[in-house]
Amino acid sequence: MKPKALLFDVFGTVVNWRSGLIRDLQTHFTRYPSRLDPAIVADAWRAEYQPSMTPIRDGTRPFTKLDVLHRENLLKIGADLQFDLGTDADTDWLVQAWHRLPAWPDSVSGINTLKESTICASQSNGHIALSVNLARYNGFSWDAILGSEVVGTYKPAPRSYIGACDALGLSPNECMMVAAHNADLAAARQCGLQTAFIQRPTEYGPNQTTDLKAEDNWSIVARDLLDLVAHLT
C-alpha cells in the first residue's frame, strides 16, 4: 500500500549535521583559537545528544526543547575538552548552528517532489522553531512539523510515532517513517508504520561504523531521497 504520509527523520537523514557543526565550530575557533579539531568537537557534541534526551523519554524530566539540551551539552563538552565558548551570545550562536545545518544534495529536490503526491512531515526530535528554520535555510517546507512538541516526547518513544500519525488523522500503516537509522525504523515498525531506510554512510564522517546498511527487511531501502522518489512512483 502506497503511504499517504511520509514522516521524515531530519538530523542525518535530511540534513548533514556533522558538516554544519564543523563549519560553524571552525568559524568559532577563528575567534577563539583552539588546537582542537572541529570534527572531534562536533562528534563529542553529538555524542551527548541521545543521552540528554533519556530523562525526557522516561518521564523523569519534563519536555525540554533541543535548544536547551544542545546548550547544556555544549557547556559540558566545552568544560571536558577545555575550549573557550566565548560570550553568551557566542554560545547562543553555536547552539543556533543546529538551525542552519545544510541539507544533503538530494534532500530539497527529493522532498519537493515527494510532496507533490504525498504528505511530507518532519518527524524529528527538533522543535518547531528549529524545524522551520532548517527548512527555510535549505529551501523546502513541510506539510506539517510533528516531532517533539506536538507529541511531547522524543523518539523512539512509541507515543512519538503514534502521536504523529494521529495528528495527521491517519492510521500508522498509512504512514511511512523515512530514516537513515535502523533503530528509528525498528521503533516505528513496532508501532505499525511502514519504513524506508535511506543510506547516509558518511553521516558520522569517513569512519562511520553504524547504520551503513539496512539491518532488517524495511519496506523500502533507498540510496537517497531521489531514489525514494523512484521507489514510490
Added chain:
Amino acid sequence: MKPKALLFDVFGTVVNWRSGLIRDLQTHFTRYPSRLDPAIVADAWRAEYQPSMTPIRDGTRPFTKLDVLHRENLLKIGADLQFDLGTDADTDWLVQAWHRLPAWPDSVSGINTLKESTICASQSNGHIALSVNLARYNGFSWDAILGSEVVGTYKPAPRSYIGACDALGLSPNECMMVAAHNADLAAARQCGLQTAFIQRPTEYGPNQTTDLKAEDNWSIVARDLLDLVAHLT
C-alpha cells in the same frame, strides 16, 4: 518593525468556508433531497462553531479537535432543521467538507509570495490534519501549523497567541496576526502581536453585517493577501 512571522487565521481569512459548505451541502441534498436552502444550513452550522469551543476555552472540556465539534454541531442542526444526514459515512463526508474549503482567489499567490521573505504559519482553530488537508487541497503550504493542538486551546484564549509565538522562538512583537476578524486581532494585540486586518466583506454572504471594516487602528489594513504583500514590501 517588519514582522519575522505572519500568523494567519484561516477560516474566513484564507478560505471561503461558506461557499465550500454550500457546495458540499448541495451535493448532499442531491442524495438526500431537502427543501432547505444549503446557504441557511451552512450558516446554521457555522453559528454553532464559536459556542462549541467555549467549554474548551474556559477549561471545562478537555481539548477536542474540530472534526468532533463539527460533527456534534452537524447532528444538532440536522435535528433542529430536520434534514437527513444519511449514513455515518455521509455524515463523515460532510464533516470533511471543512478539509476541502476553497481558498479566496488571492490566498495561494499571496501566501506563496509572503513566504519567500517571512515565516508564514497557520494560527487557526483547525487541527493539524484539517490544516494540512486545506493547504494541500488549495496548493500552498505553511512553514508551521500552530493553532489548536500545538497550544492546546482555541483562540481568542491568550495562551493560543503567546504559545504560537513561543513555538517559533519569537517574541509577540516580532509576529503579526493576519485575520479578517476584528475580535481576533484585538485578542492578538492584547498579547503584544502586530496586527493585519484583511477585508472579507462577503465571508458571511451578501448580507454580512460584521467585520465589514477595520474597527481599530490595526498595524495594517489590506484589501486581500496580495494587498498585504504590497504593504509588507
